[in-house]
Amino acid sequence: MIRKINFFNVEKVYRGDGVQTSALNENNLSFDIGEFTSIIGPSGSGKSTLLSLLGTLDQPTNGKITYDGEEILKKRKNKIADFRFEEIGFIFQQFHLLPTLTAIENVLTPLFSRKVTYNKQQRAKEVLAQVGLEDKVNSLPSQLSGGQQQRVAIARAIVHKPSWLLADEPTGNLDSETGELIFELLKQLNQEEGCGVIFVTHDATLASKANRIITMKDGSVQSDQVGVSL
Amino acid sequence: MIRFIWQNWWRKKERLILLLIGAFIISAGLTYLIGLSDSNRGTIVDSLQNQWSASYDIVVRPEGSRSVTEEKELLEPNYLSGLNGGISVDQYEAIKEISGIEVAAPIAVIGYADYETDFGSVELEEEGIYRKTQTVSVNNGIGIEEEISRYYFPYNVWDILDKGSEYGVGAPNFDLSVHNLSLLAGIDPEQEAKLIGLDEAILDRGSSRFFKDTDGYYFNENKGYHEFPIIVNNHAFVDKTVDITYERLDLPINDQNADELMEEVKNSGGQDYLHTVDGSEHHRSTYTGEEAFHAFISEMTGVDWETGKVIEHEEQSEDEPDEAQTQAQQEGVTGIVFQSSQLNYEEIGSPYANRWPYSYQLEPVQNGEDVMGAYANQESFREPGLVAETYTELPRIKPDWIGFYDSSQLTISQDPTSELPMETYRPASAELVMDGDGQPVNPPQQLKPNGDPYSFLTDPPGMLTTIEAAEELIGHDEPISAIRVKVTGVTDMGEESQEILEQVASEIENQTGLITDITLGSSPQLALTYVPEVNDQEALGWLQQPWVNIGSSISIFRETKMSFTSILASVMIVAVVYVWSSGIVSLLSRRKEFAVLLSIGWRPSQISKLLLFESIIVGLFVALTSWMMLGFVYMNSTSSISIDRFVMTGLFGFLIYLLGAVVPIWMTKRIRPYEAIQSGEISKTSKRMFRTRGLLTMRGATLLGNGSVVYCPLFRLHYRLHY
Ligand SMILES: Nc1ncnc2c1ncn2[C@@H]1O[C@H](COP(=O)(O)OP(=O)(O)OP(=O)(O)O)[C@@H](O)[C@H]1O
Ligand SMILES: [Mg+2]
Numbered sequence: 047m048i049r050k051i052n053f054f055n056v057e058k059v060y061r062g063d064g065v066q067t068s069a070l071n072e073n074n075l076s077f078d079i080g081e082f083t084s085i086i087g088p089s090g091s092g093k094s095t096l097l098s099l100l101g102t103l104d105q106p107t108n109g110k111i112t113y114d115g116e117e118i119l120k121k122r123k124n125k126i127a128d129f130r131f132e133e134i135g136f137i138f139q140q141f142h143l144l145p146t147l148t149a150i151e152n153v154l155t156p157l158f159s160r161k162v163t164y165n166k167q168q169r170a171k172e173v174l175a176q177v178g179l180e181d182k183v184n185s186l187p188s189q190l191s192g193g194q195q196q197r198v199a200i201a202r203a204i205v206h207k208p209s210w211l212l213a214d215e216p217t218g219n220l221d222s223e224t225g226e227l228i229f230e231l232l233k234q235l236n237q238e239e240g241c242g243v244i245f246v247t248h249d250a251t252l253a254s255k256a257n258r259i260i261t262m263k264d265g266s267v268q269s270d271q272v273g274v275s276l
Numbered sequence: 277m278i279r280f281i282w283q284n285w286w287r288k289k290e291r292l293i294l295l296l297i298g299a300f301i302i303s304a305g306l307t308y309l310i311g312l313s314d315s316n317r318g319t320i321v322d323s324l325q326n327q328w329s330a331s332y333d334i335v336v337r338p339e340g341s342r343s344v345t346e347e348k349e350l351l352e353p354n355y356l357s358g359l360n361g362g363i364s365v366d367q368y369e370a371i372k373e374i375s376g377i378e379v380a381a382p383i384a385v386i387g388y389a390d391y392e393t394d395f396g397s398v399e400l401e402e403e404g405i406y407r408k409t410q411t412v413s414v415n416n417g418i419g420i421e422e423e424i425s426r427y428y429f430p431y432n433v434w435d436i437l438d439k440g441s442e443y444g445v446g447a448p449n450f451d452l453s454v455h456n457l458s459l460l461a462g463i464d465p466e467q468e469a470k471l472i473g474l475d476e477a478i479l480d481r482g483s484s485r486f487f488k489d490t491d492g493y494y495f496n497e498n499k500g501y502h503e504f505p506i507i508v509n510n511h512a513f514v515d516k517t518v519d520i521t522y523e524r525l526d527l528p529i530n531d532q533n534a535d536e537l538m539e540e541v542k543n544s545g546g547q548d549y550l551h552t553v554d555g556s557e558h559h560r561s562t563y564t565g566e567e568a569f570h571a572f573i574s575e576m577t578g579v580d581w582e583t584g585k586v587i588e589h590e591e592q593s594e595d596e597p598d599e600a601q602t603q604a605q606q607e608g609v610t611g612i613v614f615q616s617s618q619l620n621y622e623e624i625g626s627p628y629a630n631r632w633p634y635s636y637q638l639e640p641v642q643n644g645e646d647v648m649g650a651y652a653n654q655e656s657f658r659e660p661g662l663v664a665e666t667y668t669e670l671p672r673i674k675p676d677w678i679g680f681y682d683s684s685q686l687t688i689s690q691d692p693t694s695e696l697p698m699e700t701y702r703p704a705s706a707e708l709v710m711d712g713d714g715q716p717v718n719p720p721q722q723l724k725p726n727g728d729p730y731s732f733l734t735d736p737p738g739m740l741t742t743i744e745a746a747e748e749l750i751g752h753d754e755p756i757s758a759i760r761v762k763v764t765g766v767t768d769m770g771e772e773s774q775e776i777l778e779q780v781a782s783e784i785e786n787q788t789g790l791i792t793d794i795t796l797g798s799s800p801q802l803a804l805t806y807v808p809e810v811n812d813q814e815a816l817g818w819l820q821q822p823w824v825n826i827g828s829s830i831s832i833f834r835e836t837k838m839s840f841t842s843i844l845a846s847v848m849i850v851a852v853v854y855v856w857s858s859g860i861v862s863l864l865s866r867r868k869e870f871a872v873l874l875s876i877g878w879r880p881s882q883i884s885k886l887l888l889f890e891s892i893i894v895g896l897f898v899a900l901t902s903w904m905m906l907g908f909v910y911m912n913s914t915s916s917i918s919i920d921r922f923v924m925t926g927l928f929g930f931l932i933y934l935l936g937a938v939v940p941i942w943m944t945k946r947i948r949p950y951e952a953i954q955s956g957e958i959s960k961t962s963k964r965m966f967r968t969r970g971l972l973t974m975r976g977a978t979l980l981g982n983g984s985v986v987y988c989p990l991f992r993l994h995y996r997l998h999y
Contacts, residue, residue, distance in 0.1 A: 094953050103875050103950035124879045130949075131877030142872040142952060146287035151280075156876045159277065159885075186287070206877060214953050 047209045048113045048133050051077040051100060051242075055109035058095050058265075069095040071265040072109065079209055079242040082233060084253040086246075087262030093246040094214050096262070100244060101134050101212045102126050131160060135203030135241075137213035141195045143187040143202070149174060150183045153201045162206070173201040177231060193224035200231060204239070211235060213245035217252060225252065281890050291862075298858060299894050299933075302851050303901035306929050307909070309847055331472055331688050332381070332760035333773075333796045334781050336371065338362025339789065345621050350634060350801060351793070351824035353704035354734060358618030358658070359385060359757035361750060365743065367788040368464075368756055374787065376780050379762035381471040384462035384746035384755040387663040388614035388729045389673065389739065391458060393568040393575065397450035398522055398559045403432035403530075405541075407523045407555055408449055415515040416733075417724035418708050418816070428525075428550050434534040443538050444547035452561050454518045454568040457729055458738035460506070460612060460675075462746025462755060471762060472701070477685035479510055482579050482586070484679040491678060493745040501609050501672035504745035507679045509701075509738045513569040514727035519562045523555030565727070569738075579677065609674045612749065613648075614729045615661040624806065627714060632804040632820065638732065640810045655810040656730040663750070671749050675739060683736070705822060706733055709804070712815030723819060732807055732816070766796065771834075793826050801825035848932065855936025859887075863940045867947060874949035884941045888934075895933030899926035 058070035069092045077083065077100070085093050098104045099111060105119050118129050143152045153170040162169075174183055177197040187195050196216060203211055213232065217225030229252050236243045247253050261269040285292045341359055345352055361384060372380045400406065407428050414421040428445040430436060436447060465487035469475040475486040491505035529537050541549055573579070579586055619638060626635035640655040647653075648667075651660040664670045683701035707720040725735040746755040763780050766773040774797060781792040800822035807816035863870075870883050903926045 098950040098953050101875065103953060104948060124881055127874065127877060127879040130875070134877070136875050136952070138872070138952060142868070144284075144869060144872075146284045147280075151283065155873065156878070158280065158878065159882055160877075202876060 047079070049079045049209075050114055051210075052112045052115075053099075053109065054112070056099060056106045056111060057108035058092070058099065058104070059107040069265055070099070070106070073265075073267055075260075075267065075270070077242060077244065080236070080240055081242050081244075081258050082236045082256050083242075083244045083258040083260060084247055084256035085244065085260045085262060086248070086250065086253040087268070091262040092265040093262055095265075097212050097214050097244065097246055101136055101210075102130050103136075131156060131206055133209050135206070135208035135211045137196070137199050137203050137211065137216045137245075139215035139218040141187070141192070141199045141219070143195055143198055145187050148184045148186055149179060149190065149198045149201075152187070152198055153205050156202060156206045160206070170201075170205055173205045174198070176204070177201045191224075192220050193227060196220060196224075196228055197231065200228070200235075204235060204241075207239075208241065210242045210244070213243070215246050215248065217247060217249060222249070225249065229255065277886065277889055278893070281886065281893065295858075295894065296897075298854070299898045300901060302854070302932060303898045303905060303929055305847060305851070306898070306925055306932075307902045307905040309844060331762075332379075333763045333766050333777055333794065334761040334784070335793050335795055336363070336380075336759040336761060336784055336788075336790050337793070338754070338757070339791055342791065343618065343621060344623065345634075345636065345803075345823070346826075348623075348634060349826045350803060351798075351826060352619065352621065352803075353821055353823060354619060356383065356385075356758055358616055358734075360615055360617070361385075361752070361754045361757055363756035363759060363788075363790060364754045365747060365756070366753075367790060368743070368759060370787050371759060371761070371784055374780065374783050376764050376776065376783075377761055378764040379467055379470045380759050381467035381761075382462075382464050382743055382756040382759045384743055384750070385616050385737075385757045386460040386462060386741075386746050386749050386755075387612040387616060388457040389460050389610055389675075390613045391456050391572050391610045393454045393456065393563075393572040395452040395454070395561065395563060395571065398452055398520075398561075400431050400450070400522065400524075400558060402524060402558070403430075405430050405433070405445065405525045405527050405529055405550070406448075406558070407521075407525055407550065409519075409521045409523070411519040411521075413517050413519070414726045415724065416726045418721045421726055426547075426551065428547065430529075430534075430538075433529055433531065434538055439538075442546050443542050444545075444550045445538075445541075452520055454563050456513075456565070456568055456572065457614065457727060459616065459729070459735060460739045460741065460749075461737040462741050462743045462749075464743050468740075471760060473685075473687040474681060476687075477681045477683065478507070479680040479682050481680055484579075486679060487742065491676075491742070493742070493748050495748065496674070499609070499672075501674045502745070502749055503674045503676055504741050504748070505678045506675040506739045506741045507681050508573060508677060509736065509740075510680045510682050511684075513565040513738075514735065515724060516565040516727065517562055518565075518568065520560070521557055522559040523557050525550065525553045525555040527553060573677070573680075609672055611670045611672050612663050613670055615663045616729060616734070617658040617661055619657055619732070621805070626804060627710070627818070628804075632802060634801065634823070635804040635806070637806040638808060640808065651730065657732050657807075657810065658730040660730050671751075673749070675741070681740070701736055703733060703736055706805075706819045707821070708817055709820045710818035712809070712817045714818070717817070720820065723816075732805075732819075761792075795824065795826070797831070798824050798826050848928070851932045852935050855891075855933055856939045859891075859936055859940035860943065863887075863943055868951065870944060870947050871949055871951035874947065875952040880945060880947075883944050883947075887941050887944065888937055891933045891937035892930075895930035898929035898933060902926045902929050 053073050053075040055072045055074060056070060057068075057072055060067040060069055073096070085096065087093050095104075099106055102118055110117055111119060113129075113133070118126060121129070144155065147155065150167075150170050153174060154166060157166045157169075171180070171183065174180055177200050179194060179197055179201065182190060182194060182198075185194075187198070190198065196219075200216075203213075211232065216232070217228050220228065232243050232245060233255075235241050245256075253259055258270070258272045260267055261271075285295070337359065338361070341362065343352065343355070363382070368380065368382050371377065405428060407426055410425050410427075412423045414423075427449060429448045430445055431448055434445075436443075436445060439445075463474075465474070469486070478484060478486045487505060487507065493505075494503040495501075496503055527537060527541075570582075620641070621636040622639050624635055624637045626632050629635075638657055640657055641659045643651045643654050643656060643660060645652055647660055648662060662670060686701055688701065703725050706723040708717050708723055709720045710716050723733055725731070725733045727735060743755065747753065749755075761780070761784070763777055766776055774794070777794045777796055781794055784790065784792050801824070802820055803823040805819045805821060807819060809815040873883060874880065903922070906922060906925055
């Protein structure tokens with residue numbers, strides 16, 4: 047279980063065909079497990095970039111990221127994948143469920159060909175119950191509403207018991223009421239499971255409900271407020 | 277994982293259908309190309325092999341023995357018997373020593389032995405002028421060739437002494453004898469036994485046996501003849517009948533008026549007058565060629581044809597020797613007179629080029645006055661020649677019979693259309709298809725040899741002796757006409773066999789300077805020969821013969837194999853490219869999905885495995901479908917397929933899909949998990965794959981639908997123009 051993630055002068059530059067886009071400028075940040083962090087900022091300010099670096103989905107151009115002091119990204123791809131499986135759960139704005147799989151099958155995908163100590167089917171049903179979808183176990187994504195789909199995605203993100211949950215605008219495609227529901231779910235997971243939750247949002251009201259709010263602009267952290275009451 | 281893949285396919289039915297259609301097309305293509313057209317190729321090779329078998333792989337001939345027809349790689353089927361030596365025994369021994377040669381069977385064509393079969397003499401009672409008419413009727417398969425000779429003589433009535441031929445009569449002739457020719461050739465018994473099983477074809481009759489090492493040649497100095505062992509073909513006779521009649525002419529001749537009457541005959545025109553005089557038949561004998569041959573054998577060998585028993589000598593000596601029999605005949609001595617020779621061909625335009633692409637005309641030889649016997653001032657198809665310089669030098673022979681052989685028992689095909697020329701044992705085939713006026717002959721008629729050594733179709737040898745004897749009889753050290761070679765390890769036609777044969781052939785050429793032809797890859801080629809008129813006889817017409825097309829089968833074989841392999845290779849390439857491109861397209865559409873799987877903790881190797889599994893499943897499907905289709909086709913037809921080919925068909929399909937998975941798998945390595953977090957359809961990495969360096973790749977990038985990329989090279993271009 048990773049307790050602390052540190053960014054040391056992390057810089058991310060996208061190079062594409064002669065054009066350089068600096069997505070993140072020298073950032074020094076640290077995240078602790080158990081925190082409930084929201085990231086807010088205008089479009090293109092580097093929120094998704096930050097999140098993907100946090101979740102080992104990409105490599106920084108400069109600087110280093112340590113996970114309890116270890117530089118995971120220096121490892122081989124399969125090892126990084128193993129790390130991701132053990133520690134990180136991802137939730138996307140577009141849900142990214144596999145359209146050909148039922149809810150439970152989608153939830154089971156991260157466990158695919160992985161050895162785990164628990165019963166996979168049981169665990170999948172358990173997490174689906176946790177997100178309130180015990181009656182939609184065998185539904186295909188196309189038969190579910192957006193909120194339900196995102197809940198399946200959350201179930202998928204937590205089925206392998208990660209210590210960190212990273213969500214990129216999880217409520218972005220939902221109406222505010224459903225968004226609220228999803229937010230509550232994340233908060234609940236943070237409190238009950240002790241996961242570190244980092245979520246990106248455009249919704250200032252939702253963001254303000256986090257106990258740490260990071261505001262980004264042009265690839266830099268503009269403000270980092272901790273200790274805001276939930 | 278199977279379940280995962282299956283769900284993925286099953287719940288996207290339109291994609292599954294497309295996938296199945298693709299797989300089905302590939303299976304069908306493979307089944308057709310490998311399974312079925314391969315069997316066609318097999319049929320080609322099989323039929324080439326089955327229809328045309330060769331007792332020998334290479335034929336060695338003396339230098340300069342090529343005929344004009346060989347410019348077109350064609351060998352006429354009579355080619356062997358026309359050769360008169362040219363290969364020495366030393367050269368033959370050298371060839372036998374070359375490694376890889378299993379059999380080297382020489383043939384030495386010696387010449388035509390002249391033999392007369394004596395059936396005793398006629399007994400006449402009444403005196404008078406007699407006419408002896410001998411009618412030789414030869415059935416050449418197409419018609420009867422009749423040759424009539426008349427001879428007149430007085431019996432007990434008029435003294436012909438000191439009388440000239442103007443009276444039209446000659447010395448009394450009571451002979452009942454038939455004249456024949458038989459080709460004598462030398463062979464190496466041991467090699468011939470290995471090549472075609474000649475030792476097994478010896479008839480079990482009396483003391484008949486095959487050659488032994490102790491059978492030697494001997495020259496009888498005292499009497500001046502050659503003695504040597506022979507085995508005799510039990511079928512060496514022409515289909516002919518000889519009819520001999522004796523008629524007493526209706527001329528009232530007696531001792532008193534004889535002189536007066538003969539003067540009258542002379543004044544009336546001599547023989548020409550006698551031809552017109554009627555007569556009454558006093559004797560008639562008819563002998564067939566077969567009877568004549570059997571009688572000759574009995575005479576020569578002292579063995580009765582029917583029983584094979586030795587005819588008791590005492591019996592014969594008790595009888596008074598016939599007056600007509602010469603000393604030589606009594607001793608079984610005869611001579612070799614005629615030398616065999618080749619036909620002369622001239623290429624002519626074919627009357628039906630579609631049916632007979634090759635067509636030749638025989639060029640007859642106009643013989644001069646000095647040419648021997650019946651050929652003087654006549655035309656013949658082959659050049660007549662004596663085996664010696666002069667008549668007196670002609671070898672006198674006393675063949676020592678040791679056995680009979682039956683050429684139909686040899687391990688060669690008796691059908692001349694299906695085997696290389698084996699004229700040693702079987703006449704060449706010739707079918708009359710059009711007469712001299714170009715009118716078709718329906719059905720075609722088979723021409724048979726007529727016993728004339730210089731006619732179009734010649735007889736196979738009637739007697740075989742050893743090479744040693746041949747050398748002595750011919751009198752020079754190059755008695756061998758040709759050597760038929762069989763090479764070790766060459767069983768069927770193919771690239772490997774051809775290679776071995778070419779090597780052996782060039783080895784023979786290098787060591788001996790003789791010419792070689794590889795006969796294994798040859799096949800029959802129907803050629804048309806026009807036999808023109810000779811000696812004012814009607815032209816025979818157009819004959820169709822299976823000639824030997826040297827090396828044709830191997831080239832057909834090569835072409836078939838070549839085109840087949842290239843078709844197969846291109847189909848394979850097309851199939852693999854198809855599978856690749858469909859794999860790439862499907863990967864592009866699944867890129868996001870894979871990125872998501874990566875971001876939720878899948879290992880990159882799991883994705884590779886997923887793609888590999890998918891390919892294996894489709895590959896198995898293709899293999900099974902191909903096998904089912906093949907099985908269905910073969911269950912419903914009589915043809916069979918080899919297990920190899922059957923397995924290969926399915927395996928190919930499987931392999932294509934497996935190979936097809938390579939590129940997509942390689943491409944998944946470039947999928948970055950963070951693509952999952954980005955929105956938009958075309959991912960940035962795909963753009964990175966084509967570094968825009970030139971116009972071509974620029975177009976590639978545009979094709980991918982990313983307009984922003986185009987900007988850069990244009991900008992660069994602009995930039996360059998400024999400097
Ligand atoms: N693969 C890439 N190649 C080039 N530039 C990129 C790439 N990904 C992101 N960027 C650029 O990096 C910057 C930061 O992007 P990022 O996606 O992190 O923004 P964001 O804050 O998540 O915006 P949004 O709120 O619209 O999602 C942007 O200017 C973007 O254009
Ligand atoms: Mg974003």
